Every structure is written in C-alpha cells, then in structure tokens.
Amino acid sequence: MKLPNLSAPALAPSCDTPEMRIAIAAAAAGAAVIVDYFERGAEMRWKDDDATYNLVSDADIQSEQAIAQVIQSAAPGHAILGEEEQSGSTAAEHLWVVDPLDGTNNFAHRIPHFAISVAYYHRGVAKCGVVVNPVRSDWYLAVSGGGAFHNGQRMQVSPDTRLDQSMIGCGFYYDRGTMMESTLAAIHEFFKQNIHGIRRFGAAALDLCQVADGLYGVFFEYQLAAWDFAAGRLILEEAGGTMTTGRGDELPLATSSVLASNGELHSAALSIVGKFHPV
Template identity: 35%
Template sequence: MANQLDLDHCFDFVMKLTIESAKIIRNAIQGGKCIETKAGEWDLVTQYDKSVEEILISGLIKEFPTHKFIGEETVSKTNCLPNLTDDPTWIIDPIDGTTNFVHSFPHTCISIALAVNRQLEIGIVYNPVIEQMFTARRGCGAYLNGNPIKSSDISDLKQSLVCIEASYARIEEIRDEVMGRIEAFVSIAHGIRTLGSAALTLCYIAMGAADVYHTDNLSPWDVAAGTLIIREAGGTVIDTSGDKFNIMNPKVLAMGNKKLAPELVKLIRSADMKTQRKRINKNQSAISTNNNIIKHLATAD
C-alpha cells in the first residue's frame, strides 16, 4: 500500500501544514493559556493543543479523505485508543511538552508520523520556538533543518548522557519504580537530563546530543515520529523489557548505539528488583508493627 501512495506528496503536504499550524505555538509561547487537566494534575492541555490538532487533522482529511488518524486530543475526548491498522494513519501530537509550553519553556513541538501497513514511513518533529525541524522518511535518513544527522556511537554507559522523564514520579502508583530507575542511572551514567518532551528527546538521541532515553507511560503520538527519526539516524528503540518496541504500547528504551541495549535492560531489571524488595520489606515492617500494636492492646486489656 505504501507503494500505491504518493509519499512524496504526503511528506510535502504535511510539512507545509506543520509549519503553518506551528505559528500558533510560536505566537502563544509567551502569553497566557487556559489550562485544563486530563489524566491528572501533571497531564495538561491548553486551547492551543486543541487548535493545532484541529488544523492538522482538518487539513489532512481534506487532502487525504481515506486516511485514518490517531491524535492525542481526539483520543482524549473518547478515552479510547483506536487500533493501528494497515490503512494509512497519521499519528499526531499537536503540542508535545505542553507543560513546557504552559511555562514558556522553549522545548515544545509538533510531532506527526505517517504509518502505512503499520510501518512508519514519515516522521516530523518541529520546535517552532527555536526553529528545529527534524524529519525522516523510511530508508532515506534523518535530518535537522535539512542537514543529515547521526546518532551517537558511544558504547559505554559510564560515558553516556542519559535522558529520563522524572515527572511521572508524581504518579503515586509508579513513584517508587520511577525513582528507583532514576537512582540506578544516576549511579552509573555520565550525566542525567530531563527535557519534558518525549518527541524532542528522541530527536536529540537521533542527532547525538544525548546517548540514551528511557521512559514508560507514554502514548503512540509521543513517540511515533521520533522513533522513525532515531532509526533513520542509525539509533535503536526497543521495549524497556528488551523485547521488540510496540508503538501502540510504548515503553521506551532508545539509544544511539545498540551495543548499550543489554546493559541498559539489565540495569532497569536490577533497579525494579531492588524496588520490589524495598516494597516487600516495607510491607513486612508495617505488618510487624501492626502485630506489635495488637499484642500491646491485648496485654493492656
């Protein structure tokens, strides 16, 4: 089906549409925003997220009426993630890094990918605030503002700059796991960075500005474009478990050099086991304390 599509036209059209809709982000970055929340207080959305997605989808529907769409704000309305089929499907994040956008922190972007036969064909990540346009076509390489980019070849984790998304530690149910993994990376990596935009962070791995990126708890629109850009830049994206990466259930372990994969998977597993042991010890301590209280009350009676 990909061969039946004019992918050159798809790419040229969506590039123009992306640049046009990004004017909204550029013009609004310093202004006030009407803020709402979705999954929690940490999951923000503004009127501009909705406006950008509406422009992108309406423009693409008009040009490609048979194509399908998976857009962040559209999905949030129904709270139902559609299946990725063989049909040409645009996967869209109108503003990735919305919290950054709300605070006028300049690392925010539009992320758009086109999948055909469930295979990523086009990836675009555009930060209009600092004018970074990352692009990729399958089999054609990756580019930043039209110049080829290549991922890092560093194969020693001790010499690696690692990006990890720390803000998910705000979610109580996964806080221990997130903090345990951060501690593991801090103890061994050359340095740690948190950017606040998954799409841009993936692109920074692609251009060799960082060596490793890890985070779970993402959605397809966060990673689709960036995944293709990394792969076309020579990097690798796998599942946190070490298995094949699933774009519809993305648990991201991205790296410039695939030789880092075994050590990274082992480090995360070890961190999770350590977290689990702490949780068990904590529960046993609580049970012991409760038993002591019960014994004390029984003796008092």
C-alpha cells in the first residue's frame, strides 16, 4: 500500500489559528502511527470484559501517545482527554479531546474507513476541530466562526427538507441488547418515511463529517463518548448543521446519545430517534 500524504491542505485564512496548527500536527502524528500499523498489521485484543466486541490495539495506544506528545510540547499545561490513557478534566480551561483511532473494528478488518479526531475546547467551548482518515488523506477542519472545510473546500450541509429526500446514517454501540433493539426499531421507522437508505460505516467522527458535507441528512447513535464527537460536532455546526442528544437536549461533553442533522430535518428525525430512545 502506498503511504498517503499526511499533510493537511492549505488552511483557509479563517481557519489559520495557533490551535488549529497544533491540532493538525497532532492529528498527523497520530495518523502516521495508524498508517504504519495498518500496513504491517496490529494485534487486536478485547478492551474489557464487558464489551466483547470493543477492540483495542497498540496502534490506538501509541497513536494517542503521539498526539499527546505534540500537544504537550506545543501547549504545556493544557489538559488532554483521550479514549485510551489521557484523562484530562472537561472542566479544564484549556482542553484537548482526542480519539486516536475512531473505527477500530474497521481498522482490525482492514476496512480503510477510520479516523483520528482532535478538538480544542476553551472553557468548555469548542474552538477548533480536525478529523482525518489517514489512508484516504481526507482532512476535515473547522474553527469556531471560521467555517468547515473538506480537503480545502468549504463544507455545507444538504438542503433536504423532507426525510424522503435524504440518506440516513446510524451507528451501533457495542451493546447487543436493548440499545441495538432500539436502533433497529428506529431504522424500521425511518424506512416508513421513504428515506433513500440507511448507511452504517462504523466511524462516528467520519459520519458527522459526512452530514456536514451534505452526504447524509441525518445521523444518529444511542451512545457515543465525548472523543467520538468533540471535533465532528464543531465541523457539523460550522457547516450549518444541528446536533443534540437523541432526546433533543443540549449535547454535553460527555457520553451521550447523539442526533446530528442538516437542521431542516432535525425535528422529523427527533420524533423517531426520541421515540425509541433507550432508558
């Protein structure tokens, strides 16, 4: 496999901030680790006893270490919250929220659809976000108030105003009991609205970017961690989209259900996602 170009495209002036440059450098460092492991293979193992299908590898851990090293060098004293080892507080004034490998199961099965996600929050407010699929050299960037960009091109959510005009994305948490049944029930209800189809690609950070890029009108999942959506949320909102919990509440920077849309479809989607929301 040819090594991809891990350099982000030239920044639009509205996105050229010191924090964005750190975020890109950090994401590129993590991406280099992931691509190396993807080429030569990584030994997968269960993450814990409770989530049988939740895999992890040295690639995840070393990617997070590489990301943290860049951030700590460029912004000493800033907190880092990550999926594997970094446990910074969401109450920190300066907080970096990172997912070193979103879509680990895809990675394990050599499906080239996974991402590194890096977001910077100041006093609880997202200021910049980066999501990159390193084997596709797909870079999604956003700065608060500066717009969202995919490989240098400005992103905009779809103009769809009805569910029957739209493609819907979804995700499944590792739970294969009540939460999966709720997701399947919601999918069944969406199909009753004559949607164009359902897609489940297995990397929430990229799913949110695909809503931002106008590919889906809606994406939902009944459980995501903060690092899954910290960057994608800002990218979506800067592209004109809307994101709440699956019940329509303000989305916390914590594990939550997620409903993302182009805004126009949010109410219609919420009536379905909220109806089947697990307790």
